[in-house]
Amino acid sequence: MTFYGIVFYLLAILLLVSTALAVSRTRLMHAVVYLIISFFATALLFYLLGAPFLAGLEVIIYAGAIMVMFLFMIMTLKMEERERRAGSLFRPWVFPIVFGTISLVLLSALVWVGPGHGLPLNLAMASPLDFGAYIFRELWFPVEVVSLLLFVALAGALYLGRGKNRRKRPSVSTEKTS
Amino acid sequence: MIVPYGHIFVLAGIVFLMGAGCAMARRNLIMILIGVEIMLNAAGIAFVAASLRWGAMAGQGFVLFIMAVAASEVAVGLALIIYVSRRTGTVNADEYHVLKG
Numbered sequence: 001m002t003f004y005g006i007v008f009y010l011l012a013i014l015l016l017v018s019t020a021l022a023v024s025r026t027r028l029m030h031a032v033v034y035l036i037i038s039f040f041a042t043a044l045l046f047y048l049l050g051a052p053f054l055a056g057l058e059v060i061i062y063a064g065a066i067m068v069m070f071l072f073m074i075m076t077l078k079m080e081e082r083e084r085r086a087g088s089l090f091r092p093w094v095f096p097i098v099f100g101t102i103s104l105v106l107l108s109a110l111v112w113v114g115p116g117h118g119l120p121l122n123l124a125m126a127s128p129l130d131f132g133a134y135i136f137r138e139l140w141f142p143v144e145v146v147s148l149l150l151f152v153a154l155a156g157a158l159y160l161g162r163g164k165n166r167r168k169r170p171s172v173s174t175e176k177t178s
Numbered sequence: 179m180i181v182p183y184g185h186i187f188v189l190a191g192i193v194f195l196m197g198a199g200c201a202m203a204r205r206n207l208i209m210i211l212i213g214v215e216i217m218l219n220a221a222g223i224a225f226v227a228a229s230l231r232w233g234a235m236a237g238q239g240f241v242l243f244i245m246a247v248a249a250s251e252v253a254v255g256l257a258l259i260i261y262v263s264r265r266t267g268t269v270n271a272d273e274y275h276v277l278k279g
Contacts, residue, residue, distance in 0.1 A: 160258055
C-alpha cells in the first residue's frame with residue numbers, strides 16, 4: 001500500500017467516525033461540531049482526489065458558511081435540550097439500519113463484480129486555473145442558472161424570515177409620541 | 179497510485195446512507211436538514227472520485243453546483259424552520275399533526 005493509500009484509509013476512518021458521531025448525538029451543538037470535522041475530512045479527501053479548488057470551497061462553504069448558519073440557528077431558536085421521542089432511543093434507527101445494510105451489501109456486490117474493481121487510481125491534479133477555464137467555457141449556462149437559484153433562495157429566505165412585528169413598529173412610535 | 183475506485187465509491191455510499199438514516203430516524207427538523215447535507219456531501223465525494231477515475235472535469239463541475247444547491251437549500255430550509263417554530267413553538271417533526279396524517 002502506498003503512502004496515498006494509507007492517507008486515504010485514515011481519512012475514510014476519520015470521515016466515517018465523525019459522521020456517525022454527528023448523526024447520533026442528541027445535543028445539536030455536539031452534532032454540528034462533529035459535522036465540521038467530517039467536512040474537513042471531506043475537504044482533505046477532495047484534495048487527495050485531485051480537486052484542490054473544491055477542497056477550498058468545501059472548507060469555505062460547508063464547514064464555514066453552512067455550519068455557521070446551523071450554529072446561529074441552534075443558538076437563537078428556543079428548543080428542548082434533548083430530543084423528545086415517542087418510544088425508545090433505538091427504535092427509530094431499526095429500519096434505517098436494516099435498509100441501509102441491505103443497500104450497502106448490494107452496492108458492495110455491484111462494485112465487486114464490476115469491471116476494474118482492483119485497479120488503483122492514478123494520481124492527478126486539476127489546477128484551479130484549468131477548473132475555472134472549464135467552468136466558464138463549457139458550463140457557463142449552468143453557472144447563470146445557479147446564480148438565479150441563489151437569488152431566489154435569498155429572496156425566499158428573506159420573505160420567510162421577516163419578523164411579525166414589522167407592522168407594529170409605527171404604532172409603537174405613535175404611542176410614544178401621543 | 180491511490181486506492182481502487184470502488185473503495186471510494188463504497189465510502190461515499192456509507193456516508194450517504196448515514197445521512198439518509200439521520201434524515202429518517204431523527205425527529206428534530208435541524209437534524210433532518212443536517213442529514214440532507216450529509217447526503218449531498220457524499221454525492222460530492224462520489225462525483226470527485228468519478229472525475230479522477232475517468233479523467234473528466236465534468237464531475238468536479240457538478241460538485242460546484244451541488245455546493246450551490248446545498249447552500250440555497252439550507253438557507254431556505256433554515257428560514258422555513260424559523261417560520262414554523264414561530265408559528266407553532268416547536269421544531270419537533272412529530273408535533274406537526276394539524277392535518278392528522
